[in-house]
Amino acid sequence: MAAEQVFIPPPSLSAKFEGSFAYLTVRDRLPTILTKVIDTIYRNKNSFLEKHGQVGVDAEKRAISFLSKMRNELQTDKPLLLLSDSAEDTDAWNRYMKRQQDLMEDGQPVSWFKSPWLYVECYMYRRIQEALWLSPPICDYDAFEEGKTRSFFESQQAIMSLCTDLRTILTSADTQNKDSLFQPFLRLLQVSLWGNRCDLSISAGQENSQKTSPMESLSDLRPFILIDDSEQVWSVLMSAQRSGGTEKTGVRLDIILDNAGFELLTDLIIADFLVSVGLAKEVHFHGKSIPWFVSDVTKRDFNWTVSQTTASNHKHMSSCGVQWKRHLKNGTWSYHDHRFWTLPHEFCDMPADAADLYAALQGSDLILFKGDLNYRRLTGDRAWEHTLPFERALRGFRPAPLCSIRTLKANVQVGLKPGQAEKLASQDADWMTSGRYAVIQFCGSKE
Ligand SMILES: O=P(O)(O)OC[C@@]1(O)O[C@H](CO)[C@@H](O)[C@@H]1O
Numbered sequence: 001m002a003a004e005q006v007f008i009p010p011p012s013l014s015a016k017f018e019g020s021f022a023y024l025t026v027r028d029r030l031p032t033i034l035t036k037v038i039d040t041i042y043r044n045k046n047s048f049l050e051k052h053g054q055v056g057v058d059a060e061k062r063a064i065s066f067l068s069k070m071r072n073e074l075q076t077d078k079p080l081l082l083l084s085d086s087a088e089d090t091d092a093w094n095r096y097m098k099r100q101q102d103l104m105e106d107g108q109p110v111s112w113f114k115s116p117w118l119y120v121e122c123y124m125y126r127r128i129q130e131a132l133w134l135s136p137p138i139c140d141y142d143a144f145e146e147g148k149t150r151s152f153f154e155s156q157q158a159i160m161s162l163c164t165d166l167r168t169i170l171t172s173a174d175t176q177n178k179d180s181l182f183q184p185f186l187r188l189l190q191v192s193l194w195g196n197r198c199d200l201s202i203s204a205g206q207e208n209s210q211k212t213s214p215m216e217s218l219s220d221l222r223p224f225i226l227i228d229d230s231e232q233v234w235s236v237l238m239s240a241q242r243s244g245g246t247e248k249t250g251v252r253l254d255i256i257l258d259n260a261g262f263e264l265l266t267d268l269i270i271a272d273f274l275v276s277v278g279l280a281k282e283v284h285f286h287g288k289s290i291p292w293f294v295s296d297v298t299k300r301d302f303n304w305t306v307s308q309t310t311a312s313n314h315k316h317m318s319s320c321g322v323q324w325k326r327h328l329k330n331g332t333w334s335y336h337d338h339r340f341w342t343l344p345h346e347f348c349d350m351p352a353d354a355a356d357l358y359a360a361l362q363g364s365d366l367i368l369f370k371g372d373l374n375y376r377r378l379t380g381d382r383a384w385e386h387t388l389p390f391e392r393a394l395r396g397f398r399p400a401p402l403c404s405i406r407t408l409k410a411n412v413q414v415g416l417k418p419g420q421a422e423k424l425a426s427q428d429a430d431w432m433t434s435g436r437y438a439v440i441q442f443c444g445s446k447e
Protein backbone atom coordinates (compact mmCIF):
# COMPACT_ATOMS: atom_id res chain seq x y z
CA MET A 1 0.00 0.00 0.00
CA ALA A 2 1.46 3.38 -0.94
CA ALA A 3 2.78 5.40 2.02
CA GLU A 4 0.24 8.21 1.63
CA GLN A 5 -2.61 5.70 1.93
CA VAL A 6 -1.49 4.52 5.38
CA PHE A 7 -3.40 6.88 7.63
CA ILE A 8 -2.08 6.69 11.18
CA PRO A 9 -4.31 8.74 13.46
CA PRO A 10 -2.72 10.85 16.23
CA PRO A 11 -2.68 9.54 19.81
CA SER A 12 -5.86 9.40 21.91
CA LEU A 13 -6.36 12.13 24.49
CA SER A 14 -5.27 10.73 27.83
CA ALA A 15 -4.59 11.65 31.45
CA LYS A 16 -1.04 10.42 30.85
CA PHE A 17 -0.43 13.91 29.48
CA GLU A 18 -0.05 15.76 32.80
CA GLY A 19 -1.88 19.07 32.96
CA SER A 20 -4.11 18.19 30.00
CA PHE A 21 -7.89 18.56 30.25
CA ALA A 22 -8.10 14.78 30.32
CA TYR A 23 -5.66 14.72 33.25
CA LEU A 24 -7.65 17.33 35.20
CA THR A 25 -10.89 15.46 34.45
CA VAL A 26 -9.56 12.10 35.66
CA ARG A 27 -7.77 13.62 38.66
CA ASP A 28 -10.52 15.98 39.81
CA ARG A 29 -13.90 15.75 38.07
CA LEU A 30 -14.38 11.99 37.90
CA PRO A 31 -13.67 11.47 41.64
CA THR A 32 -16.08 14.33 42.40
CA ILE A 33 -18.80 12.74 40.29
CA LEU A 34 -18.14 9.34 41.90
CA THR A 35 -18.31 10.84 45.41
CA LYS A 36 -21.66 12.45 44.53
CA VAL A 37 -22.95 9.04 43.41
CA ILE A 38 -21.84 7.48 46.70
CA ASP A 39 -23.44 10.30 48.71
CA THR A 40 -26.69 10.01 46.73
CA ILE A 41 -26.93 6.27 47.35
CA TYR A 42 -26.13 6.83 51.03
CA ARG A 43 -28.82 9.52 51.33
CA ASN A 44 -31.37 7.11 49.84
CA LYS A 45 -30.78 4.47 52.51
CA ASN A 46 -34.17 5.05 54.14
CA SER A 47 -36.06 4.73 50.88
CA PHE A 48 -34.26 1.46 50.17
CA LEU A 49 -35.27 0.32 53.68
CA GLU A 50 -38.92 1.33 53.15
CA LYS A 51 -39.06 -0.26 49.72
CA HIS A 52 -37.08 -3.46 50.34
CA GLY A 53 -36.59 -3.83 54.06
CA GLN A 54 -33.17 -4.81 55.49
CA VAL A 55 -32.05 -6.36 52.18
CA GLY A 56 -32.36 -2.86 50.72
CA VAL A 57 -30.02 -1.47 53.36
CA ASP A 58 -27.57 -4.33 52.86
CA ALA A 59 -27.65 -3.65 49.12
CA GLU A 60 -26.97 0.05 49.70
CA LYS A 61 -23.91 -0.83 51.80
CA ARG A 62 -22.73 -3.32 49.18
CA ALA A 63 -23.05 -0.83 46.30
CA ILE A 64 -21.21 1.85 48.28
CA SER A 65 -18.38 -0.55 49.07
CA PHE A 66 -17.98 -1.38 45.36
CA LEU A 67 -17.98 2.32 44.46
CA SER A 68 -15.58 3.33 47.24
CA LYS A 69 -13.17 0.62 46.11
CA MET A 70 -13.37 1.94 42.54
CA ARG A 71 -12.75 5.50 43.73
CA ASN A 72 -9.56 4.34 45.44
CA GLU A 73 -8.46 2.50 42.30
CA LEU A 74 -9.11 5.67 40.28
CA GLN A 75 -7.28 7.99 42.65
CA THR A 76 -4.25 5.71 42.93
CA ASP A 77 -4.11 4.86 39.20
CA LYS A 78 -4.61 1.13 39.73
CA PRO A 79 -5.07 -1.20 36.72
CA LEU A 80 -8.60 -1.34 35.35
CA LEU A 81 -10.45 -4.53 36.27
CA LEU A 82 -12.51 -6.87 34.13
CA LEU A 83 -16.26 -6.51 34.66
CA SER A 84 -17.73 -9.31 36.73
CA ASP A 85 -21.47 -8.79 36.22
CA SER A 86 -23.08 -10.98 33.57
CA ALA A 87 -24.80 -8.28 31.55
CA GLU A 88 -25.47 -8.30 27.79
CA ASP A 89 -22.39 -6.13 27.13
CA THR A 90 -19.97 -7.55 29.73
CA ASP A 91 -18.06 -9.60 27.16
CA ALA A 92 -17.84 -6.61 24.80
CA TRP A 93 -16.36 -4.49 27.60
CA ASN A 94 -13.88 -7.17 28.60
CA ARG A 95 -12.84 -7.72 24.97
CA TYR A 96 -12.32 -3.98 24.64
CA MET A 97 -10.06 -4.01 27.69
CA LYS A 98 -7.92 -6.67 25.97
CA ARG A 99 -7.77 -4.46 22.85
CA GLN A 100 -6.62 -1.52 24.96
CA GLN A 101 -4.16 -3.71 26.84
CA ASP A 102 -2.54 -4.73 23.54
CA LEU A 103 -2.04 -1.04 22.73
CA MET A 104 -0.26 -0.19 25.98
CA GLU A 105 3.44 0.63 25.74
CA ASP A 106 6.00 -1.51 27.56
CA GLY A 107 3.30 -4.00 28.58
CA GLN A 108 1.93 -1.57 31.19
CA PRO A 109 -1.54 -2.54 32.45
CA VAL A 110 -4.51 -0.46 31.29
CA SER A 111 -5.07 2.11 34.02
CA TRP A 112 -7.01 5.26 34.81
CA PHE A 113 -4.20 7.72 34.10
CA LYS A 114 -2.34 5.78 31.39
CA SER A 115 -5.16 4.65 29.06
CA PRO A 116 -7.27 6.77 26.66
CA TRP A 117 -9.50 9.31 28.40
CA LEU A 118 -12.54 8.25 26.35
CA TYR A 119 -12.10 4.66 27.50
CA VAL A 120 -11.55 5.26 31.21
CA GLU A 121 -14.36 7.84 31.46
CA CYS A 122 -16.88 5.50 29.81
CA TYR A 123 -15.51 2.65 31.93
CA MET A 124 -16.23 4.57 35.15
CA TYR A 125 -19.93 4.90 34.27
CA ARG A 126 -20.14 1.23 33.37
CA ARG A 127 -18.48 0.28 36.68
CA ILE A 128 -21.08 2.39 38.51
CA GLN A 129 -23.75 0.31 36.78
CA GLU A 130 -21.87 -2.91 37.68
CA ALA A 131 -21.90 -1.88 41.36
CA LEU A 132 -25.69 -1.57 41.22
CA TRP A 133 -26.26 -4.70 39.17
CA LEU A 134 -24.22 -6.62 41.76
CA SER A 135 -26.36 -5.17 44.57
CA PRO A 136 -29.89 -6.52 44.19
CA PRO A 137 -32.59 -5.42 44.83
CA ILE A 138 -31.41 -1.85 43.99
CA CYS A 139 -30.14 -2.88 40.52
CA ASP A 140 -32.30 -0.38 38.63
CA TYR A 141 -31.55 2.61 40.85
CA ASP A 142 -30.43 5.68 38.86
CA ALA A 143 -28.10 7.73 41.06
CA PHE A 144 -28.30 10.61 38.54
CA GLU A 145 -32.09 10.82 38.42
CA GLU A 146 -32.38 13.59 41.03
CA GLY A 147 -30.04 15.83 39.02
CA LYS A 148 -31.80 15.15 35.74
CA THR A 149 -35.29 15.85 37.08
CA ARG A 150 -34.05 18.96 38.92
CA SER A 151 -32.65 20.25 35.64
CA PHE A 152 -36.10 19.84 34.07
CA PHE A 153 -37.93 21.60 36.91
CA GLU A 154 -35.45 24.46 37.13
CA SER A 155 -35.68 25.10 33.39
CA GLN A 156 -39.49 25.51 33.47
CA GLN A 157 -39.54 29.15 32.36
CA ALA A 158 -37.30 28.41 29.38
CA ILE A 159 -39.32 25.31 28.53
CA MET A 160 -42.62 27.18 28.67
CA SER A 161 -41.35 29.94 26.40
CA LEU A 162 -39.92 27.36 24.01
CA CYS A 163 -43.22 25.47 23.79
CA THR A 164 -45.04 28.77 23.26
CA ASP A 165 -42.57 29.69 20.49
CA LEU A 166 -43.17 26.34 18.80
CA ARG A 167 -46.95 26.73 18.86
CA THR A 168 -46.59 30.27 17.43
CA ILE A 169 -44.28 29.03 14.67
CA LEU A 170 -46.62 26.16 13.76
CA THR A 171 -49.71 28.36 13.80
CA SER A 172 -48.18 30.77 11.27
CA ALA A 173 -46.17 28.19 9.26
CA ASP A 174 -46.89 28.18 5.51
CA THR A 175 -46.16 24.51 4.88
CA GLN A 176 -46.81 24.95 1.14
CA ASN A 177 -43.89 27.35 0.97
CA LYS A 178 -41.08 25.35 2.56
CA ASP A 179 -38.53 28.16 2.05
CA SER A 180 -40.49 30.21 4.57
CA LEU A 181 -39.59 27.60 7.16
CA PHE A 182 -35.83 28.11 6.86
CA GLN A 183 -35.58 30.86 9.49
CA PRO A 184 -37.59 29.01 12.16
CA PHE A 185 -35.52 25.90 11.38
CA LEU A 186 -32.27 27.83 11.95
CA ARG A 187 -33.53 29.22 15.25
CA LEU A 188 -34.72 25.85 16.59
CA LEU A 189 -31.48 24.18 15.50
CA GLN A 190 -29.48 26.78 17.41
CA VAL A 191 -31.74 26.39 20.45
CA SER A 192 -31.01 22.66 20.36
CA LEU A 193 -27.30 23.47 20.00
CA TRP A 194 -27.17 25.77 23.03
CA GLY A 195 -29.33 23.37 24.99
CA ASN A 196 -26.19 21.21 25.02
CA ARG A 197 -24.53 23.57 27.51
CA CYS A 198 -26.86 22.15 30.17
CA ASP A 199 -24.86 19.02 30.91
CA LEU A 200 -24.17 17.77 34.42
CA SER A 201 -20.91 16.00 33.64
CA ILE A 202 -18.96 19.16 32.78
CA SER A 203 -20.42 20.77 35.89
CA ALA A 204 -19.58 17.62 37.91
CA GLY A 205 -23.19 17.45 38.95
CA GLN A 206 -23.54 21.13 39.91
CA GLU A 207 -26.94 22.58 38.97
CA ASN A 208 -26.76 23.58 35.32
CA SER A 209 -30.30 24.38 34.13
CA GLN A 210 -31.49 26.88 31.51
CA LYS A 211 -32.98 29.88 33.28
CA THR A 212 -33.89 32.21 30.39
CA SER A 213 -35.50 31.65 27.01
CA PRO A 214 -32.69 30.73 24.62
CA MET A 215 -34.62 32.20 21.68
CA GLU A 216 -33.83 35.71 22.93
CA SER A 217 -30.08 35.17 23.10
CA LEU A 218 -29.45 33.50 19.74
CA SER A 219 -28.12 36.64 18.08
CA ASP A 220 -25.73 37.28 20.98
CA LEU A 221 -24.53 33.67 20.78
CA ARG A 222 -24.20 33.57 16.98
CA PRO A 223 -20.50 34.69 16.92
CA PHE A 224 -19.61 31.74 19.14
CA ILE A 225 -20.65 29.19 16.53
CA LEU A 226 -17.27 28.33 14.99
CA ILE A 227 -18.60 26.15 12.16
CA ASP A 228 -22.16 26.56 10.91
CA ASP A 229 -23.24 24.00 8.29
CA SER A 230 -26.97 24.63 8.91
CA GLU A 231 -27.56 25.28 5.20
CA GLN A 232 -26.19 21.85 4.32
CA VAL A 233 -28.54 20.28 6.84
CA TRP A 234 -31.38 22.28 5.31
CA SER A 235 -30.55 21.08 1.81
CA VAL A 236 -30.78 17.44 2.97
CA LEU A 237 -34.24 18.22 4.38
CA MET A 238 -35.30 19.93 1.14
CA SER A 239 -33.94 17.16 -1.11
CA ALA A 240 -36.48 14.77 0.41
CA GLN A 241 -39.19 17.31 -0.48
CA ARG A 242 -38.25 17.44 -4.15
CA SER A 243 -38.34 13.64 -4.46
CA GLY A 244 -41.52 13.65 -2.36
CA GLY A 245 -43.99 13.23 -5.17
CA THR A 246 -47.34 11.93 -3.96
CA GLU A 247 -46.20 9.72 -1.07
CA LYS A 248 -45.62 11.15 2.42
CA THR A 249 -42.68 13.56 2.06
CA GLY A 250 -39.97 14.28 4.58
CA VAL A 251 -36.78 12.62 5.74
CA ARG A 252 -36.21 9.82 8.13
CA LEU A 253 -34.37 11.72 10.86
CA ASP A 254 -32.27 10.05 13.58
CA ILE A 255 -31.32 12.08 16.65
CA ILE A 256 -28.56 10.64 18.80
CA LEU A 257 -29.60 12.22 22.08
CA ASP A 258 -27.35 13.62 24.75
CA ASN A 259 -28.60 15.21 27.97
CA ALA A 260 -31.94 14.97 29.75
CA GLY A 261 -33.60 18.06 31.16
CA PHE A 262 -33.65 21.21 29.06
CA GLU A 263 -31.53 19.81 26.24
CA LEU A 264 -33.95 16.93 25.67
CA LEU A 265 -36.84 19.44 25.46
CA THR A 266 -35.00 21.34 22.72
CA ASP A 267 -34.54 18.09 20.79
CA LEU A 268 -38.22 17.16 21.11
CA ILE A 269 -39.20 20.66 20.02
CA ILE A 270 -37.19 20.64 16.78
CA ALA A 271 -38.31 17.06 16.06
CA ASP A 272 -41.94 18.14 16.48
CA PHE A 273 -41.38 21.17 14.23
CA LEU A 274 -39.82 19.07 11.44
CA VAL A 275 -42.62 16.48 11.53
CA SER A 276 -45.42 19.05 11.86
CA VAL A 277 -44.32 21.05 8.80
CA GLY A 278 -43.67 17.93 6.70
CA LEU A 279 -39.86 18.12 6.58
CA ALA A 280 -39.52 14.82 8.47
CA LYS A 281 -41.78 11.81 8.06
CA GLU A 282 -40.32 9.88 11.01
CA VAL A 283 -37.88 10.54 13.86
CA HIS A 284 -35.81 7.85 15.60
CA PHE A 285 -34.45 8.96 18.97
CA HIS A 286 -31.40 7.11 20.31
CA GLY A 287 -30.74 7.22 24.04
CA LYS A 288 -28.64 5.35 26.59
CA SER A 289 -29.50 1.91 28.00
CA ILE A 290 -27.94 2.74 31.41
CA PRO A 291 -27.36 5.98 33.35
CA TRP A 292 -24.45 7.71 31.60
CA PHE A 293 -22.22 10.77 31.94
CA VAL A 294 -24.47 12.06 34.74
CA SER A 295 -27.16 13.66 32.61
CA ASP A 296 -27.53 11.54 29.47
CA VAL A 297 -31.04 10.44 28.51
CA THR A 298 -32.30 6.97 29.43
CA LYS A 299 -35.64 5.49 28.33
CA ARG A 300 -37.06 6.30 31.76
CA ASP A 301 -35.94 9.95 31.39
CA PHE A 302 -37.41 10.15 27.87
CA ASN A 303 -40.82 8.83 28.88
CA TRP A 304 -40.85 10.85 32.14
CA THR A 305 -40.09 14.07 30.23
CA VAL A 306 -42.92 13.52 27.71
CA SER A 307 -45.34 12.69 30.53
CA GLN A 308 -44.28 15.69 32.64
CA THR A 309 -44.70 18.01 29.66
CA THR A 310 -48.15 16.56 28.95
CA ALA A 311 -49.18 16.98 32.58
CA SER A 312 -48.09 20.63 32.73
CA ASN A 313 -50.75 23.23 33.58
CA HIS A 314 -49.12 25.53 31.01
CA LYS A 315 -51.37 25.20 27.95
CA HIS A 316 -48.65 25.27 25.28
CA MET A 317 -46.45 22.84 27.22
CA SER A 318 -49.27 20.39 27.68
CA SER A 319 -50.36 20.65 24.04
CA CYS A 320 -46.76 19.87 23.02
CA GLY A 321 -46.75 16.86 25.34
CA VAL A 322 -50.07 15.60 23.95
CA GLN A 323 -48.70 15.91 20.41
CA TRP A 324 -45.49 14.08 21.37
CA LYS A 325 -47.45 11.22 22.93
CA ARG A 326 -49.44 11.05 19.67
CA HIS A 327 -46.21 10.88 17.60
CA LEU A 328 -44.96 8.04 19.81
CA LYS A 329 -48.25 6.18 19.72
CA ASN A 330 -48.64 6.29 15.93
CA GLY A 331 -45.00 5.38 15.26
CA THR A 332 -43.94 8.71 13.75
CA TRP A 333 -41.52 8.93 16.67
CA SER A 334 -39.67 5.93 18.14
CA TYR A 335 -37.11 5.49 20.89
CA HIS A 336 -34.12 3.13 20.74
CA ASP A 337 -31.27 2.41 23.13
CA HIS A 338 -28.73 0.16 21.49
CA ARG A 339 -25.93 -1.02 23.81
CA PHE A 340 -23.27 0.49 21.57
CA TRP A 341 -24.12 4.00 22.79
CA THR A 342 -22.84 2.98 26.23
CA LEU A 343 -19.71 1.19 25.03
CA PRO A 344 -16.34 3.05 24.89
CA HIS A 345 -15.64 2.51 21.19
CA GLU A 346 -14.84 5.24 18.70
CA PHE A 347 -17.67 5.44 16.15
CA CYS A 348 -15.36 4.28 13.34
CA ASP A 349 -15.48 0.87 15.12
CA MET A 350 -19.28 0.63 14.72
CA PRO A 351 -19.32 -1.24 11.36
CA ALA A 352 -17.22 -4.01 12.96
CA ASP A 353 -18.46 -3.93 16.57
CA ALA A 354 -22.16 -3.06 16.11
CA ALA A 355 -22.94 -3.95 12.50
CA ASP A 356 -26.68 -4.10 13.25
CA LEU A 357 -26.72 -0.51 14.52
CA TYR A 358 -24.59 0.70 11.62
CA ALA A 359 -26.97 -0.95 9.16
CA ALA A 360 -29.94 0.66 10.93
CA LEU A 361 -28.33 4.11 10.69
CA GLN A 362 -27.66 3.54 6.99
CA GLY A 363 -31.45 3.67 6.60
CA SER A 364 -31.51 7.24 7.85
CA ASP A 365 -31.59 10.34 5.61
CA LEU A 366 -30.05 12.57 8.28
CA ILE A 367 -28.43 11.83 11.65
CA LEU A 368 -28.02 14.58 14.24
CA PHE A 369 -25.40 13.81 16.89
CA LYS A 370 -25.98 15.90 19.98
CA GLY A 371 -23.23 16.94 22.35
CA ASP A 372 -19.61 16.75 23.20
CA LEU A 373 -19.18 13.05 24.03
CA ASN A 374 -20.71 12.09 20.69
CA TYR A 375 -18.25 14.45 18.96
CA ARG A 376 -15.37 12.90 20.86
CA ARG A 377 -16.47 9.44 19.70
CA LEU A 378 -17.12 10.61 16.11
CA THR A 379 -13.53 11.88 15.92
CA GLY A 380 -12.02 9.19 18.16
CA ASP A 381 -11.06 11.69 20.89
CA ARG A 382 -7.68 12.23 19.31
CA ALA A 383 -5.23 15.13 19.13
CA TRP A 384 -6.03 15.99 15.50
CA GLU A 385 -4.80 19.06 13.65
CA HIS A 386 -7.65 21.57 13.95
CA THR A 387 -7.73 22.07 10.17
CA LEU A 388 -8.15 18.36 9.39
CA PRO A 389 -11.36 17.90 7.34
CA PHE A 390 -14.19 16.46 9.46
CA GLU A 391 -14.70 13.49 7.11
CA ARG A 392 -11.04 12.47 7.57
CA ALA A 393 -11.50 12.36 11.36
CA LEU A 394 -14.60 10.17 10.91
CA ARG A 395 -12.33 7.49 9.40
CA GLY A 396 -15.04 5.74 7.42
CA PHE A 397 -17.95 6.31 9.83
CA ARG A 398 -20.38 7.55 7.17
CA PRO A 399 -23.69 5.61 7.59
CA ALA A 400 -25.70 8.58 6.27
CA PRO A 401 -25.49 12.38 6.04
CA LEU A 402 -24.67 13.45 9.59
CA CYS A 403 -24.31 16.60 11.64
CA SER A 404 -22.70 17.17 15.02
CA ILE A 405 -24.55 19.74 17.13
CA ARG A 406 -22.08 20.38 19.94
CA THR A 407 -20.82 22.86 22.46
CA LEU A 408 -17.08 22.44 22.94
CA LYS A 409 -16.29 20.82 26.29
CA ALA A 410 -13.25 18.71 25.43
CA ASN A 411 -10.05 19.59 23.60
CA VAL A 412 -10.75 17.95 20.27
CA GLN A 413 -11.94 20.00 17.28
CA VAL A 414 -11.40 19.51 13.52
CA GLY A 415 -12.59 21.23 10.37
CA LEU A 416 -11.50 24.74 11.33
CA LYS A 417 -10.04 27.25 8.88
CA PRO A 418 -6.26 27.87 8.88
CA GLY A 419 -5.47 30.29 11.72
CA GLN A 420 -8.90 30.00 13.35
CA ALA A 421 -7.69 27.89 16.29
CA GLU A 422 -4.67 30.12 16.87
CA LYS A 423 -6.89 33.22 16.92
CA LEU A 424 -9.30 31.59 19.37
CA ALA A 425 -6.47 30.46 21.64
CA SER A 426 -5.10 34.00 21.72
CA GLN A 427 -8.53 35.33 22.76
CA ASP A 428 -9.67 32.56 25.12
CA ALA A 429 -7.21 29.97 26.49
CA ASP A 430 -9.94 27.43 27.28
CA TRP A 431 -11.97 27.91 24.08
CA MET A 432 -12.14 24.14 23.58
CA THR A 433 -13.42 23.21 27.04
CA SER A 434 -15.50 26.08 28.44
CA GLY A 435 -18.76 25.31 26.60
CA ARG A 436 -18.81 28.91 25.34
CA TYR A 437 -18.15 27.89 21.72
CA ALA A 438 -20.08 25.50 19.52
CA VAL A 439 -20.23 23.86 16.10
CA ILE A 440 -22.93 22.71 13.71
CA GLN A 441 -20.64 20.46 11.69
CA PHE A 442 -21.98 18.43 8.74
CA CYS A 443 -20.57 15.56 6.68
CA GLY A 444 -22.48 14.36 3.63
CA SER A 445 -22.89 10.75 2.54
CA LYS A 446 -19.97 9.03 0.86
CA GLU A 447 -19.37 10.22 -2.72
O1 LIG B 1 -21.71 14.91 25.85
P1 LIG B 1 -21.96 16.15 26.65
O2 LIG B 1 -23.04 15.95 27.67
O3 LIG B 1 -22.16 17.38 25.79
O4 LIG B 1 -20.63 16.46 27.48
C1 LIG B 1 -20.00 15.43 28.15
C2 LIG B 1 -18.90 16.02 29.00
O5 LIG B 1 -19.39 16.98 29.86
O6 LIG B 1 -18.31 14.99 29.71
C3 LIG B 1 -16.96 14.86 29.34
C4 LIG B 1 -16.05 15.47 30.39
O7 LIG B 1 -16.21 14.77 31.60
C5 LIG B 1 -16.78 15.63 28.07
O8 LIG B 1 -17.03 14.86 26.98
C6 LIG B 1 -17.84 16.64 28.14
O9 LIG B 1 -17.25 17.70 28.83
Ligand SMILES: [Mn+2]
Pocket: 199, 201, 258, 259, 293, 295, 296, 371, 373
Ligand atom coordinates in the same frame (compact mmCIF):
# COMPACT_ATOMS: atom_id res chain seq x y z
MN1 LIG C 1 -24.05 14.21 28.10
